[in-house]
Amino acid sequence: MAQVPDYVRLFKQAFGVDRPTYHLALRAIATFERAEVISDDSPFDLEMSGQRSAMSAEARLGMALFTGKAGCIQYHNGALFTDEGFHNVGVPTSPTFDTDILAQIALRYQHYARGVPAELYRKADRDLGLYYTTKREVDKGKFRTPPLRYLVYTTPYMHNGFLKPRSGTVSLPTQRSRNRSIISSCGSAREQHVKAAIDGEPQLSDDQQ
Secondary structure (H helix, E strand, O other): OOOOHHHHHHHHHHHOOOOOOHHHHHHHHHHHHHHHOOOOOOHHHHHHOOOOOOOOHHHHHHHHHHHOOOOHHHOOOOOOOOOOOEEOOOOOOOOOHHHOHHHHHHHHHHHHHOOOOHHHHOOOOOOOEOHHHHOOHHHOOEEEOOOOOOHHHOOOEOOOOOEOOEOOEOOHHHHHOOOHHHHOOOOOHHHHHHHHHHOOOOOOOOOOO
16 A cells, blocks of 8 residues: 555545554554445445436446446456455556655565565565465466445555546556566466457447446
């Protein structure tokens, strides 16, 4: 989180500290869950409960893409819109990493503290995700699928804050196509779906995004 300027600003605002810490992150998550994770009356929930006019026409089009061409539902399903699995979907590095010396130090220290070999942490430029826990090469870059509820409160998106909402547009497939090497170890059937998208399957138009 220390690599994401928005998180640094918000932690300063909430706790009066210069950078996020693990303890304060736990407090923030607990407060968020107590205060916010109680909604069951969103337009989607009302639509699913039988109120067929609850969702707007635009939202219906988005849902059709979500469950169809965009393939989002392969990962984002269930009551919280997450399969609770770990996947490598080729998220690029944080856009501020190359110029933020403290972020580079923090990331490399995290590598060192979690037992990553020296030859890796000395040139680290990205979070290795599940690999920290398993130390399996195949798990590098895998992160748990985040839920999609309460997105208005959880910007920026992805594990490193790479995606920010731009008039409702989220265009990770375009960015992934520039980062093929990141997902070279994708192995599951659903991760192969990502590979297929990068290797020539139809991408979403600007309007669909």
